[in-house]
Amino acid sequence: MSESVEKDKCPNNFAQCVSFYNIAYGNKDIEVKHSTENYIKPDENYHPQEVLRKSAYGISEVNVKIESEVKEELINIQSVEIKLKEEIEINAEPIPGEKLHHYRTCDLLKHKRILTGNNPYKCRKCSKDFSNKSTLIIHQIIHTGEKPYQCSQCDKIFSQNSGLIKHLRTHTGEKPYQCSQCDKAFSQNNNLTKHLMIHTGKKPYQCSQCDKTFSQNNGLINHLRTHTGEKPYQCSQCDKAFLLKTNLISHQRTHTGEKPYQCCRCGKAFSQNCDLINHLMVHTGEKPYQCSQCDKAFSLKTNLISHQRTHTGEKPYQCCRCDQAFSHNNTLTIHMRTHTGEKPYHCSQCNQGFSQNSDLTKHLGTHTGEKPYQCSHFDKAFSQKTNLISHQRTHTGEKPHQCSHCDKAFSQNSYLIKHLRTHTGEKPYQCSQCDKAFTQNNELIKHMRTHTGEKPYQCSQCDKAFSQNHDLINHLMVHTGEKPFQ
Numbered sequence: 001m002s003e004s005v006e007k008d009k010c011p012n013n014f015a016q017c018v019s020f021y022n023i024a025y026g027n028k029d030i031e032v033k034h035s036t037e038n039y040i041k042p043d044e045n046y047h048p049q050e051v052l053r054k055s056a057y058g059i060s061e062v063n064v065k066i067e068s069e070v071k072e073e074l075i076n077i078q079s080v081e082i083k084l085k086e087e088i089e090i091n092a093e094p095i096p097g098e099k100l101h102h103y104r105t106c107d108l109l110k111h112k113r114i115l116t117g118n119n120p121y122k123c124r125k126c127s128k129d130f131s132n133k134s135t136l137i138i139h140q141i142i143h144t145g146e147k148p149y150q151c152s153q154c155d156k157i158f159s160q161n162s163g164l165i166k167h168l169r170t171h172t173g174e175k176p177y178q179c180s181q182c183d184k185a186f187s188q189n190n191n192l193t194k195h196l197m198i199h200t201g202k203k204p205y206q207c208s209q210c211d212k213t214f215s216q217n218n219g220l221i222n223h224l225r226t227h228t229g230e231k232p233y234q235c236s237q238c239d240k241a242f243l244l245k246t247n248l249i250s251h252q253r254t255h256t257g258e259k260p261y262q263c264c265r266c267g268k269a270f271s272q273n274c275d276l277i278n279h280l281m282v283h284t285g286e287k288p289y290q291c292s293q294c295d296k297a298f299s300l301k302t303n304l305i306s307h308q309r310t311h312t313g314e315k316p317y318q319c320c321r322c323d324q325a326f327s328h329n330n331t332l333t334i335h336m337r338t339h340t341g342e343k344p345y346h347c348s349q350c351n352q353g354f355s356q357n358s359d360l361t362k363h364l365g366t367h368t369g370e371k372p373y374q375c376s377h378f379d380k381a382f383s384q385k386t387n388l389i390s391h392q393r394t395h396t397g398e399k400p401h402q403c404s405h406c407d408k409a410f411s412q413n414s415y416l417i418k419h420l421r422t423h424t425g426e427k428p429y430q431c432s433q434c435d436k437a438f439t440q441n442n443e444l445i446k447h448m449r450t451h452t453g454e455k456p457y458q459c460s461q462c463d464k465a466f467s468q469n470h471d472l473i474n475h476l477m478v479h480t481g482e483k484p485f486q
Contacts, residue, residue: 313404323428338428338441358386 119129175185203213231241233248259269287297314323342355365383399409427437455465
């Protein structure tokens, strides 16, 4: 005997109500008819006893004629509910011909909680509530610190299986999330979602302090710190703090010496990925940034911007101690050390300090004696490539560094800088013992010996010593008898 069940259409279909009748009435055939009426919102005061009459999804009244022998078998509605739960929890079959999304009673209950906002499972540690017990169990691992999921490729462990799955893609290179607009693919779905905003141009996150908008909320959060000055990421090794966690991670590598980014061409390693990308252009020879004023091209945009200042004469970096300005920020940083006396670069062999890393590198060659840069014109060799380039100009006569005040030109930039001080009158090298100042550092060093009494230049023929090298050269003529001045 066929029974007729009338129900309203819901976006999600469930088998349990019909399965209930199949269990209760000996798996008798039930004909299900869908109405075209709008779906009815679930009743907030849901009671299990209503399952026979009305489902949690607004199934309209169930008109079922129950046979008398079946009535006698059902002592009360509660016993039927217990039977329903036990049977369907084990194995609920879908209705023939129906496309169902859930087949278990628990799925129906979970789905109802999404609509009603009912979250019955509460965490005792932090009071967060959840609609599913399984989600609560996963959440509780945060409090216990347990990480049961171990990567088989490396030592990393994870609190959730989903975290392990995402991590494994860093080993396999799998990128299952493909962009429909371009050929880019991603290992995580959230990265694809973020990427898609590039195509749509959508920037829903607006800064309340200025007019800037962002495609992602974390971009807005990071930007807001430029207004508040907040630097929440503190280095545990020194007193530096950072706006972004990525900047802290990069900084920490200066303490640990870690260089995780390896060049596949030459084996050189870098502490930051951007440095590796820049380095790879050395191998490819790619120089995508072209100067509009001359024919020079650069591998980095920052280098192009710096170069363009040689055309414009712009010097945006001003010294706060004197009136000098610089076209590059790093030049200002180095200049400031002439005021502070800071020498952060120390030789590991003799502990001598230097204000610039390049000076330390040059100095290290005095210990090793290594001179890998050979002049092609004769047998001179140099410890630094820059010294070789400067030397080669003695052969070519090239003087690329032009003075903007007069028509003089120089083979080296350092010579131009020294020359410019004859125009500006600048004397940045100040004696700490008296009020004398000098245009060049080596002049200050010579002067300091008048205070210290140091005489580093020793005669090899006698026991005399001198504070300056040229005094030693003049003295040696006493021993050789040389008289060059006719």
